[in-house]
Amino acid sequence: MNDATAPRMPGLNQPAPDFKAPTTHGEKTLADYKGKWLVLFSHPADFTPVCTTEFMAFAQRQGEFAKINCELLGLSIDSTHSHVAWTRNIKEKFGVEIGFPIIADLSMNVATAYGMIQPGASDTSAVRATFLIDDKGILRAMIYYPMSNGRSIDEVLRLVKALQTSDANGIATPEGWQPGDKVIVPPPKTVAEAEKRMNEGYECVDWYFCKKSL
Structure with a gap:
């Protein structure tokens, strides 16, 4: 992979890349989450089975994240209309309501800034990347999964708790x-x-x- 095609990667313990983007809950910016921890996670595409299982699992654990002052924010390179249709489908077919925003990143600006596009692995789709950003806007952890395999939301929740405990003690x-x-x-x-x-x-x-x- 040459420098022209290499994804630009954010740095751990550095300020997370800023963003302003449309979501299913209106426009969101990184500054909106100041004072809270944030799990920003990408998925390859709406209406795909592995992504559906992940989003349902995140939604079902959203209350647990909220208890530790942590918000959830999804992203894919799909339109807001596609996101809305997909979340409505999940609620209708699986009985799970997606209560967190999903960024519509048609421009790929956010995905590019966070290194979510992995040439050779995802082409123009965002891979399964997860970014843990602390309450001061600092990027604390990055987790990447292949296109074919879903994440463990239990592990994401555990890691947020571990980071908060390390900071406090x-x-x-x-x-x-x-x-x-x-x-x-x-x-x-x-x-x-x-x-x-x-x-x-x-x-x-x-x-x-x-x-x-x-």
């Missing part, structure tokens, strides 16, 4: 961490700190690997 979280599990204490940065670590009351396997309960 200055800790890291181990593999598969869930709220209530022990967390990882940041490793010592000096020889003197390492000498003290084993006697600081943490659950330690060695000086660099210690856990604690919150």
Whole structure:
């Protein structure tokens, strides 16, 4: 892939790319979500089965995201009319109401800014990309899935909770961490700190690997 065709990728821990775009709930901008966490996620196309399962799962967990101050915002390179027709179809056929906005990105401006277009994988469609943006507008995580396989919405929700917990407590979280599990204490940065670590009351396997309960 040469520089001319390589997708432009946003950077982790950098300000998320700004946007202003039409959605099924009116025009939305990144600034509209200031003070809240945001899950921005793209899908290849409306009226496709894998995307339908994902959107229903996001909709069914929307209340859980809301409880942790997190909003949902979908996107595909389809028109608003297509999005409206698709969400109405989901409600009619599956009994699930899509309560979050969906960006109509016919211009591909948002998809391009976020690196959602992957030449060779998606052509002119946005792949299954998920972006976690914190309440200060900083991009904290990116997750990409292939066209053929759906995301785990449980994992997206878990990751938002883990990031918020790390921010609030200055800790890291181990593999598969869930709220209530022990967390990882940041490793010592000096020889003197390492000498003290084993006697600081943490659950330690060695000086660099210690856990604690919150």
